[in-house]
Each structure stands twice: as structure tokens, then as C-alpha cells.
Amino acid sequence: MPAAVEAHQLVKHYSGRGGTVEAVRGVDLEVATGEVFGFLGPNGAGKSTTVKMLTTLMSITSGSARVAGVDVAADPDGARRRIGVALQEAGLDPRQTGRELLVLQARLFGSSTSAAAERAGELLELVDLVEAADRRIKGYSGGMRRRLDLASALVHEPEVLFLDEPTTGLDPASRLTVWDEMRRINGRGTTVFLTTQYLEEADQLCDRLAIIDDGRIVREGTPAELKSELRGRRGLDADPTLDEVFLDATGRTRERSAGDVQEVQA
């Protein structure tokens, strides 16, 4: 069985007014089928850029990437049929109803109108939005929007689901609901590629994770392995938290992270 996600020396350069920006500088990744893989990093580290390259939304400067066995640059439509994408901005059309959005999404993936309506009904039940299904999305709360976005990424039963900071800005209850959905989706066999800034979230959900900083992978392993490695290297009495692993990996102190101001160019 091929890896769900493979990237080899993935590089992304932008041409900006201030010259060339090296957003991603040679990322190697391998995510096994069925895993929940966490992709962590500080703001501007290259997380979203990497996800955009893996999901065909951004061209690759050099290197290669395969998702569900398909080369994303050579066969982008083939890759798109196998992935579901819920990006940082919940990509929803506020003037449509939740049901209309899901029906449209299913039709874009090739379903007939009746099959699309049926699939939309199933998904609305899955994310508990049946009552709000025929209301316009502009009236939805942040949590409802996230759940609908998640549902829209699932219309075609993707093999790999990319979730880019799916719980950012959500209240604790909505965050837990999204976590439950993620576990349920993964339980059905879907590989989940999750980027997040919440280390507790990564600790709770991820089988393995990678930390990216300044466009390069600086740590990779299971949460337990990463903690154990830091404990051994520093001679600590107890396992450190994932926060401490993160700060160690990115060379940041708590003070610096809190006060960090970075310019991110896309």
C-alpha cells in the first residue's frame, strides 16, 4: 500500500517585492495510510504553503509530492479526486444554505443531482447540521461553519483529508466537537493530515507529527518519541510537554514566541 502522503525535497519560492522568499526549503514527509498526522510550526514557518502544494492549490518550485499514490503536479485532478480539503479559512459561500453548498460540492465531484442530494443529507446528519441545513450559511456560528466545511471536504469520501488549523477561533465545546468528528472520520479509514498551532490538539489526536520551522522539518516522530528524545537529551526527570518539545525544536523561548511578529507573504 502506498503512503498516503509523500513529499521529497519540496521547495517553494515566491517572487516578492523584496526579492525571492524561500517559504519551504526542502521538506521530506511520509504519512502512512490511516494515520492522523500532525504538522506543526510557528506562524510563517511554511505549514500552509506545504499544505497548499500537497493539495494542488499552489505550484511546486522543485521536488515532488504524491498523495494517495498520485503525483500532485503531474495529475492534479487525480489527486483532487482522492483528497478532501478544509483550509484555514472555512471556504464557504455565505449566500447559500448548508444543503445547497453540499449538493453543489457533490455535483462538482461528479454525482448526479439526486445522488448529491442524498449524500448532502448523510453529511448533514454526520456533522449534526440537519436543523440548520436550509438556512443561509451567513447565519451559522463559527463552529457550525467549521463542521459544514468539514462535511464539504468529505462529499466524495476522500482517502486523505487535509485540515488546516480546523479549530482556530473555535470555543472549547466546538473544538471538542471537531475533534470527535476527526476521530470518527479517521476511524473509517481516512488518513488525516492536520496542521495546527494547538499543541494539546496534536497531542490528543495525532499518531505522528512533524514540526516545521523556517521552511524545514526540524522534528518528526510520535508525540511520545519526541518527548522522550527531549527528556533524554536534557536529562529531565519527567517527560516534557509537547509545548516544550515545540519550543526546543523551533529554538524559541516562550517570551520570543509570545512576542513574535512575522511577515508572511503568499
Next chain:
Amino acid sequence: MNQAVALAQRALREALRTPEALLPTLFIPLFFLVVNVGQVAEIFPSGTSFLEGQNYAAFQLPSSILLAASFGSAALFLVEDIEGGYFDKLRAAPVSRTAIVLGRLAAEAVKSFAITTAMVLVSVPFGVSIASGPLGFVLLLVLTSAWAVVFSGFMQLIALKSRSAAATNSGSLIFFPLLFLTPNFVPRDLLSRPMEIAATFNPVTYIMEGLRSLILDDFEWAPIGRGFVVVAVLGVLMVVLNVRMIRNYD
């Protein structure tokens, strides 16, 4: 094709649910029609040779119809899609890039059909008739809708390039030279020489003359044909450029 139809239906729902964007498309051109006719009709009474027996409102109607078809509000909805992330959702789906472009443009054509029909119906009580008859009326709707597609295509290029509502809005200002450097108030041969030269190089001139011919004459194929050739060439160009821009969108 199914994808383009689904996206066109979505764009039409969007337009119907945003009446505040749709209604000015009808009322502002009607306002200009009333004002322009009110100011100039005395100078050009019904017996004026280029009016072909109709009144000045019939001569002015194509300008107002073209103004209505040139609001390009679809491009602003596209910017909203880009800013809100829905455009990326579409790009991440195995949707033909041509369908993404054609979906919105087809919806613009349908909107233009409806608005042009309303404008012609409103002008009938003021003595305007379509001299080329029902077939001419249909051709008038098709030609106007094709122009709406061209102009929306142009505005979408600005939206895709700038990804900014402000820049897209500014881009719509190009319609003013396009509309006014034309035989807007009098036929081309009555314009001053510099204006005549400018109008000759302006593609909107040929669409306006085609529409005017359908309203004032009983099928003169030369101006009608020129109008259709212009929108066909520009329409293909806009679709090709839009598709290319979406394919290269990073």
C-alpha cells in the same frame, strides 16, 4: 458541462439573493436613458433621418442596455469567493477550470437577458419598438448578453489578478471611455473627426451599432454581423485568458 451548469445555478442564486447589487443594474441605466433623452430629444425630433421614423429614446436605448450589461458585479462576487476561501475550495476539487469560468459567465448572460428584456419592455410605452421584429429582439438579447459575458470576463481577469475588491471596482471605470468614446448621442459620421477616430477603434462602437440597427432598421446584416464578430472574438479571448489565469493561480 454539468459542472458549469451547477456553478451557473449557484451564481444565479447568489445574484437573486443580493438584490442590492442587482437592482442598480436596472435602475441606473434607465435613469441615464430618461435623462439623456430628456436633454437631447428636442434637438433630434422623430423626423430626424438617422432615427428611421422612431423617437430619440430608440436611438439611446442601446447605450443604456450596454451600460446595464457592463456592471460586472460577478467579478466582485468572485473577489468575495477568493477572500472567503471558497475559490480555493473550488480549485481543490476536480472541476474543469473552464467550467469555473463558464459557470459565472453563463449566469451573467442569463442576468443580462432578463435585465435587457425588462429595459426594452419599459421603453415600449415611450414609443420605442424593435423594427427587426421578434427575431431581431432575440438577436438583441443575445448580442447584449454576449457583451455582458465579455465585460464580466474582463472584470474577472482584474479580480483574479488583484484579488482585491477595491482594484476590481476601479477596473470597472474602464467602461466610461468604452461607452462614451462611441456614437453614443449621434451616428458615427456626425461625430467630430477625433471622436470618430476614437469610436472606430473602440469595439463597443460595433456592438452599439449592431444593437441600434436591430432597433431602428429592418435587418441590416452588416452592422449586426460586425457586432457579433466583435463579441465572439472578445468572448473567446476573455474565456481563454480567464482559464489560463485560474490554471496559473498560486
